[in-house]
Amino acid sequence: MGDLATFGIEWMRSPLGVGAIAPSGPLLAALITQDAGSLLGPIIELGPGTGVFTRALLNNGVPEEQIAVVERGEAFLADLARHHPRLHAYHGDAANLAHMNLFGPGWAAMVVCGLPLLSMPPSKVYRILAGAFFHLSADAPFRLFTYAPGCPIPSAVLDRLGLGARKIGRTTFNLPPACVWELRRVTEPRTEKADTPPIEEITP
Numbered sequence: 001m002g003d004l005a006t007f008g009i010e011w012m013r014s015p016l017g018v019g020a021i022a023p024s025g026p027l028l029a030a031l032i033t034q035d036a037g038s039l040l041g042p043i044i045e046l047g048p049g050t051g052v053f054t055r056a057l058l059n060n061g062v063p064e065e066q067i068a069v070v071e072r073g074e075a076f077l078a079d080l081a082r083h084h085p086r087l088h089a090y091h092g093d094a095a096n097l098a099h100m101n102l103f104g105p106g107w108a109a110m111v112v113c114g115l116p117l118l119s120m121p122p123s124k125v126y127r128i129l130a131g132a133f134f135h136l137s138a139d140a141p142f143r144l145f146t147y148a149p150g151c152p153i154p155s156a157v158l159d160r161l162g163l164g165a166r167k168i169g170r171t172t173f174n175l176p177p178a179c180v181w182e183l184r185r186v187t188e189p190r191t192e193k194a195d196t197p198p199i200e201e202i203t204p
């Protein structure tokens with residue numbers, strides 16, 4: 001099936017779950033996957049959709065078997081697995097990342113995130129990030145894109161996980177224009193104290 005047909009099927013099934021009006025463009029894909037080929041270790045991609053970022057990772061020289069994709073849309077995942085049979089393809093919710101055995105032992109060198117984080121509650125964003133950093137090596141980046149002007153991760157979530165955020169680029173040649181952000185560990189995750197409000201109470 002063609003990319004747009006698959007995108008249409010998944011969009012009609014869950015417009016909010018897909019969270020975009022079209023697949024990302026090639027310039028955004030190049031921005032979010034830049035330098036991926038020089039990293040040592042496997043790469044995790046969350047929410048690959050039609051595989052725009054997956055193909056950019058492959059074009060960067062990342063071998064298929066060094067990429068694990070986690071995708072909730074069955075049609076998206078089936079198409080990707082058919083075109084790239086050596087990918088590690090997982091069907092499921094990225095919020096369960098901490099419980100997934102993606103590549104066996106060893107740490108991942110980067111996460112490329114295509115998830116619609118802005119339409120998710122902070123508690124879910126927290127679980128996704130905590131799970132992703134569980135798999136990442138100490139100084140490895142988590143890259144994400146957003147159509148919003150600022151970082152889409154609530155500062156309370158960054159704070160609790162000991163993460164710093166930095167914008168690494170923006171492209172107007174995308175529908176809509178988008179920014180790429182990179183998150184990295186800057187301190188130890190905060191130990192929860194008795195008076196810390198539960199993560200469910202964090203507002204976006």
Ligand SMILES: C[S@@+](CC[C@H](N)C(=O)[O-])C[C@H]1O[C@@H](n2cnc3c(N)ncnc32)[C@H](O)[C@@H]1O
Pocket residue numbers: 010017018019020022023024046047048049050051052053070071072073076092093094095113114115116
């Ligand atoms: C905005 S689309 C991005 C697709 C692709 N990365 C791109 O940039 O064109 C979001 C993707 O995340 C997937 N998705 C949304 N929520 C998810 C979740 N909780 N776990 C895994 N995949 C999810 C959707 O099915 C969709 O493929």
